[in-house]
Amino acid sequence: MMKVSLFITCLSDAIYPRVGEAMVRLLAAHGIRxxxxxxxxxxxxxxxxxxxxxxxxxxxxTILEAFDDSDFVVCPSGSCTYMIHHYPELFVDEPxxxxxxxxxxxxxxxxxxxLVQVLGITDLGAHFPHKVTYHPSCHGSRLLGVKDEPLALxxxxxxxxxxxxxxxxxxxxxxxTFAIKMSDISGAMVTEKVDxxxxxxxxxxxGLDMACLMNIAGNLRHRNEPVRVxxxxxxxxxGVQTR
Amino acid sequence: xxxxxxxxxxxxxxxxxxxxDDFLRKAVKFTTERLRNGKKAASEEHGNWxxxxxxxxxxxxxxxxHLDYYLNEFVNNARANGVHIHFADTSAEAAxxxxxxxxxxxxTSVVKSKSMVSEEVHLNHVxxxxxxxxxxxxxxxxxxxxxxxAPSHIxxxxxxxxxxxxxxxxxxxAGEVLEPDTTxxxxxxxxxxxxxxxxxxxxxxxxxxxxxxxxxxxxxENEGNARMVSTVPKTQITLMGMERIIPSWxxxxxxxxxxxxxxxxxxxxxYMSGITGPRRSADADGPDEMHIIIxxxxxxxxxxxxxxxxxxxxxxxxxxxxxxxVYRHIGGHAYGGTYSGPIxxxxxxxxxxxxxEWNDIASASSLCxxxxxxxxxxxxxHDMLVYLRRRKVEDGHGNKLETMGMKGFxxxxxxxxxxxxxxxLGQIGQKAVVRNNxxxxxxxxLKGWNTYRVAPSLAKKSFRQQWNSLDxxxxxxxxxxxxxxxxxxMQQIVRDRGEGGSKHGK
Amino acid sequence: MDDIATKLKRPRQLHAPxxxxxxxxxxxxxxxxxxxxxxxxxTDNFVxxxxxxxxxxxxxxxxxxxxxxxxxxxxKYLIRQNEQALTDLGLEEQLPNVQVSVWNSAPDxxxxxxxxxxxxxxxxxxxATAYTGSVTVLSSPEKGRSVxxxxxxxxxxxxxxxxxxxxxETLNRFDEAGRAQLPxxxxxxxxxxxxxxxxxxxxxxxxxxGIVYGLIVG
Numbered sequence: 030m031m032k033v034s035l036f037i038t039c040l041s042d043a044i045y046p047r048v049g050e051a052m053v054r055l056l057a058a059h060g061i062r063x064x065x066x067x068x069x070x071x072x073x074x075x076x077x078x079x080x081x082x083x084x085x086x087x088x089x090x091t092i093l094e095a096f097d098d099s100d101f102v103v104c105p106s107g108s109c110t111y112m113i114h115h116y117p118e119l120f121v122d123e124p125x126x127x128x129x130x131x132x133x134x135x136x137x138x139x140x141x142x143x144l145v146q147v148l149g150i151t152d153l154g155a156h157f158p159h160k161v162t163y164h165p166s167c168h169g170s171r172l173l174g175v176k177d178e179p180l181a182l183x184x185x186x187x188x189x190x191x192x193x194x195x196x197x198x199x200x201x202x203x204x205x206t207f208a209i210k211m212s213d214i215s216g217a218m219v220t221e222k223v224d225x226x227x228x229x230x231x232x233x234x235x236g237l238d239m240a241c242l243m244n245i246a247g248n249l250r251h252r253n254e255p256v257r258v259x260x261x262x263x264x265x266x267x268g269v270q271t272r
Numbered sequence: 273x274x275x276x277x278x279x280x281x282x283x284x285x286x287x288x289x290x291x292x293d294d295f296l297r298k299a300v301k302f303t304t305e306r307l308r309n310g311k312k313a314a315s316e317e318h319g320n321w322x323x324x325x326x327x328x329x330x331x332x333x334x335x336x337x338h339l340d341y342y343l344n345e346f347v348n349n350a351r352a353n354g355v356h357i358h359f360a361d362t363s364a365e366a367a368x369x370x371x372x373x374x375x376x377x378x379x380t381s382v383v384k385s386k387s388m389v390s391e392e393v394h395l396n397h398v399x400x401x402x403x404x405x406x407x408x409x410x411x412x413x414x415x416x417x418x419x420x421x422a423p424s425h426i427x428x429x430x431x432x433x434x435x436x437x438x439x440x441x442x443x444x445x446a447g448e449v450l451e452p453d454t455t456x457x458x459x460x461x462x463x464x465x466x467x468x469x470x471x472x473x474x475x476x477x478x479x480x481x482x483x484x485x486x487x488x489x490x491x492x493e494n495e496g497n498a499r500m501v502s503t504v505p506k507t508q509i510t511l512m513g514m515e516r517i518i519p520s521w522x523x524x525x526x527x528x529x530x531x532x533x534x535x536x537x538x539x540x541x542x543y544m545s546g547i548t549g550p551r552r553s554a555d556a557d558g559p560d561e562m563h564i565i566i567x568x569x570x571x572x573x574x575x576x577x578x579x580x581x582x583x584x585x586x587x588x589x590x591x592x593x594x595x596x597x598v599y600r601h602i603g604g605h606a607y608g609g610t611y612s613g614p615i616x617x618x619x620x621x622x623x624x625x626x627x628x629e630w631n632d633i634a635s636a637s638s639l640c641x642x643x644x645x646x647x648x649x650x651x652x653x654h655d656m657l658v659y660l661r662r663r664k665v666e667d668g669h670g671n672k673l674e675t676m677g678m679k680g681f682x683x684x685x686x687x688x689x690x691x692x693x694x695x696x697l698g699q700i701g702q703k704a705v706v707r708n709n710x711x712x713x714x715x716x717x718l719k720g721w722n723t724y725r726v727a728p729s730l731a732k733k734s735f736r737q738q739w740n741s742l743d744x745x746x747x748x749x750x751x752x753x754x755x756x757x758x759x760x761x762m763q764q765i766v767r768d769r770g771e772g773g774s775k776h777g778k
Numbered sequence: 779m780d781d782i783a784t785k786l787k788r789p790r791q792l793h794a795p796x797x798x799x800x801x802x803x804x805x806x807x808x809x810x811x812x813x814x815x816x817x818x819x820x821t822d823n824f825v826x827x828x829x830x831x832x833x834x835x836x837x838x839x840x841x842x843x844x845x846x847x848x849x850x851x852x853x854k855y856l857i858r859q860n861e862q863a864l865t866d867l868g869l870e871e872q873l874p875n876v877q878v879s880v881w882n883s884a885p886d887x888x889x890x891x892x893x894x895x896x897x898x899x900x901x902x903x904x905x906a907t908a909y910t911g912s913v914t915v916l917s918s919p920e921k922g923r924s925v926x927x928x929x930x931x932x933x934x935x936x937x938x939x940x941x942x943x944x945x946x947e948t949l950n951r952f953d954e955a956g957r958a959q960l961p962x963x964x965x966x967x968x969x970x971x972x973x974x975x976x977x978x979x980x981x982x983x984x985x986x987x988g989i990v991y992g993l994i995v996g
Contacts, residue, residue: 031759031762031763031766037735037736039685039691041735042695042734042735042736043695043698043730043731043734043735044728044729044730044731045728045731046731046733046734046735046738047731049735050735050738050742053742053746054746057746057749057752058752059752059754059755059758060751060752060753060754060755060758061754062746062751065735065736065739065743067688067736067739068687068688069688070684070685070686070687070688070691071681071685071691073685075678075681076678076681076682077658078639078658078661079661079665079674079678080658080660080661080662080663080664080665080666080670081662081665081670081675081678081682082662082665083682084678084679084681084682084685087682087685087686088681088682088685088686091685091686091687091688100762100766101762135769136769147761147762147765148758148761148762149757149758149761150758167638167639167640167641167642168639168640168641171640171641171642171644171645172641198642199597199642200597200638200640200642202597202638203638204637204638204639204640205638205639206674207635207636207637207638207639208638208720208721209717209720209721210635210674210720211283211284211287211598211635211636212719212720212721212723212724213284213287213288213291213720213723214287214291214598214601214602214636215638215720215724216720216723216724217291217601218597218598218601218638219724219725220724221601243728244725246728247721247724247725247726247727247728248724248725250710250725250726251722251724251725251726299977302978303978306978320803320805320806323803323805324803327799327802327803330798330799331797331799331800334795334797334798334799337786338791338795339782339786340782340786340790340791341790341791341792341793341794341795343782345794349957352957352958353957409985410975411973411975411976411984412973412975415975415976428974428975428978429975430975430976431975431977431978434977435976435977435979438976438977454976454977454979454980454981455981457976458973458976458981458983458984461984462983462984462985465985466894466985469985470890470891470894485953485957486952486953486956486957486960487957488952488960488964494971494972494973494984495971495972495973495984495985495986496927496971496984496985496986496987497984497985499923499927499965499985499986500927500985500986502963503923503924503927503963504890504924519797519800520797520800520801520953521949521950521952521953522800522801522802522946522949522950522953523800523801524949525801525802525944525945525946525949526801526802528910528945529802529945539823539909539910539911539968540910540911540912540945540966540968541968542827542967542968542969542970542971542972542986543965543966543967543968543971543986544912544965544966544968545963545964545965545966546952546960546963546964546965546966547962547963547964548957548960548961548962548963548964549962550962551917551962552917552918552919552961552962554919555882555917555918555919555922555962556881556882556889556890556919556922557889557890557893557917557922557923557924558917558923558962558963572782575782575786576786
């Protein structure tokens with residue numbers, strides 16, 4: 030029996046549990062029971078990006094421990110999945126953890142990567158008759174290389190009208206602690222991102238990373254815009270329920 | 273001990289000024305978009321861009337890795353061509369060598385073509401203080417020289433100025449009112465600078481590339497002023513960063529393919545000049561005497577440093593500036609150094625070797641990686657920004673509040689029980705400030721966030737709190753079997769990984 | 779240099795290191811266009827940046843073209859390189875009302891000033907590249923750099939047999955020739971002088987010639 034584990038990410042755990050739930054249910058319907066190793070806390074990105082690598086190692090070890098004996102690890106975030114690729118660098122002086130890190134790198138997948146590359150599934154039979162626009166998160170698309178998978182999945186959703194987001198590749202301005210430390214620059218970036226979302230006149234904004242979506246949703250709400258913000262897993266799950 | 277609060281203000285406050293300057297923001301946005309689109313079109317038309325990038329990267333990596341050899345070759349060959357070579361360890365030295373040459377020639381005027389290194393060493397200031405007129409001849413540089421400002425973009429230095437401001441500046445020079453029309457203004461500059469070219473004692477250039485095997489220097493430009501300053505005056509001084517070397521003319525083809533497309537979307541700049549020494553004795557133009565000042569100024573500090581050595585690959589195309597969303601919003605001056613944008617954010621602290629003063633630039637990035645994607649020689653600037661941040665923390669210059677916050681983070685993230693507890697406490701504590709599942713409070717760390725957003729509230733039940741019931745619910749449902757082809761795919765992947773027995777647990 | 783080697787944590791590199799990635803990728807070096815393709819590509823590129831192209835069969839036609847242009851532009855001063863092929867154009871005879879200067883043809887003349895006052899500069903291309911729409915000119919005692927730089931109008935005569943496909947074909951020659959054979963100035967000209975420094979508004983003819991003609995001959 031293969032062990033397929035869920036790397037929930039701290040954001041989804043604490044703020045957006047429905048994303049995790051959607052993933053679990055969607056995969057269960059395809060015969061894959063995700064396991065949830067409770068030991069995991071956070072990938073360590075917030076401290077890593079700010080240069081606090083000792084603190085990062087503390088968090089990273091929970092992830093390494095959690096997935097040590099998994100065959101596949103699935104994660105609803107491109108940036109958290111990519112963070113794992115920094116682990117070998119972080120543990121270069123700790124051979125035991127370095128070994129775990131290298132093995133984890135090879136078996137960790139962002140959600141759409143898992144569906145398309147591992148399972149070979151691009152059509153979940155979802156029906157979602159709405160106007161939708163898609164924001165590709167920076168780490169996921171540029172650094173992890175997730176570009177075609179989400180589009181393939183979206184193209185097979187019946188009734189879904191995908192409107193291209195102008196300047197989609199532009200960063201939403203989250204950047205973790207950047208949004209706190211350089212709040213005005215971040216604010217300018219997210220304002221521009223939402224301006225583009227409004228241009229599409231889409232009902233729904235879909236994405237692959239709750240960090241970005243939380244950021245954009247926050248500005249949408251601040252400006253009283255009724256656009257619904259969803260993770261692709263949530264959209265697909267809702268789509269298979271309303272068949 | 274440094275004062276983190278004050279330091280963090282510098283980039284933030286400069287950025288604040290930029291964000292409030294509507295014209296600047298529009299101008300920067302328009303320019304960077306135009307250049308970005310140009311690059312995209314040009315690189316797509318050319319095709320195989322990724323292979324060219326890798327080639328460019330390899331050539332630069334190779335050259336830097338053997339810099340002692342190639343720089344030595346260049347120097348020997350240039351000297352054999354009749355060039356006077358000088359070495360400057362610091363910016364002060366570079367400026368003073370240039371000044372010495374000028375004094376020796378009893379020069380009263382120097383015409384300059386674009387040289388970022390000359391800005392880096394504050395050459396104009398040094399020359400002017402000695403009573404020598406230093407005239408910028410690149411149209412954009414000339415404009416900002418008249419305005420007394422620093423460039424705001426590596427390739428298009430005066431984009432922060434509108435035509436009315438430029439007309440005003442140039443009218444003052446002209447002694448008559450000039451219309452705010454590009455052709456009129458450019459026409460005036462052409463005429464005015466012609467006189468200067470023909471009268472000047474010294475021509476000063478930068479250097480895009482220096483070819484080691486023949487001791488030649490290469491200049492890329494569109495206006496013709498670099499050709500002017502290296503042809504007309506009797507003495508030529510060239511300022512060159514020590515890392516600007518490439519081995520051969522064959523390698524130049526790769527650079528000539530990458531640089532113009534990345535900088536402005538052109539196949540080639542209008543002029544590309546290869547200068548091999550001063551004029552030959554029977555030539556009737558070209559400088560009688562040629563000097564090249566090879567500048568270190570912190571570049572050699574990057575050698576042998578695996579995290580920053582690749583910084584020396586940079587060919588100064590500006591593509592990272594055009595790709596950077598932060599730059600697009602704040603423009604070049606907010607970076608507070610000679611070099612702006614992503615390359616500047618890393619180069620300035622790296623060259624200065626003093627992370628404390630400049631580190632706040634490294635904070636002005638969301639680490640989106642657009643710079644890395646745009647760089648024609650694949651410099652991992654997004655990684656380098658994190659290294660800079662880490663070095664600052666390791667040197668003990670981290671922001672005290674942030675350090676405390678991170679320690680708190682580590683304490684909570686260290687084990688899942690604490691983590692779960694922290695979430696639980698948050699769920700209870702937030703009740704006081706949550707309205708409609710959102711938090712609008714502008715207090716403490718939330719102040720910046722909530723100026724532009726409504727923060728989300730913690731979920732009533734976290735995922736881990738729901739897990740057991742979710743898992744049990746699914747256990748009670750009819751189990752769907754995995755599709756055999758899917759199972760086989762997964763098994764194959766595991767096999768390919770070469771993991772052997774780990775499938776079956778520890 | 780020793781300092782550099784120390785920083786790189788190894789002894790001085792004294793011999794030429796093996797440069798595995800020298801020059802352009804192999805697939806690129808195989809690109810070769812036939813004559814028609816080269817002419818077309820060069821023309822398209824040259825015209826796209828605001829320069830002009832004319833196709834000539836022989837040098838007589840070239841002479842005629844230049845004569846006409848000089849009249850059209852009411853040129854008073856023309857300067858040309860001191861090359862046989864240009865002498866053979868007979869411009870001096872054709873244009874008695876134009877002062878035709880021949881670069882460095884006499885001592886004690888300020889040739890730079892002559893070039894600066896010239897309305898038209900006439901230059902033979904040493905090489906040309908179709909892929910980028912560029913002309914390469916080399917300096918020498920008989921060929922001043924100023925002739926292709928200072929006049930208002932530049933006429934570049936491009937013998938067809940000197941028009942190659944790729945930039946590398948010209949650049950490689952300089953590697954082959956070696957340091958001692960190189961002239962002081964090697965200039966690649968791909969169109970008229972230009973700038974977008976004022977509000978991104980393109981303007982032609984900033985410092986170098988604003989009007990450029992490429993005459994492809996043969």
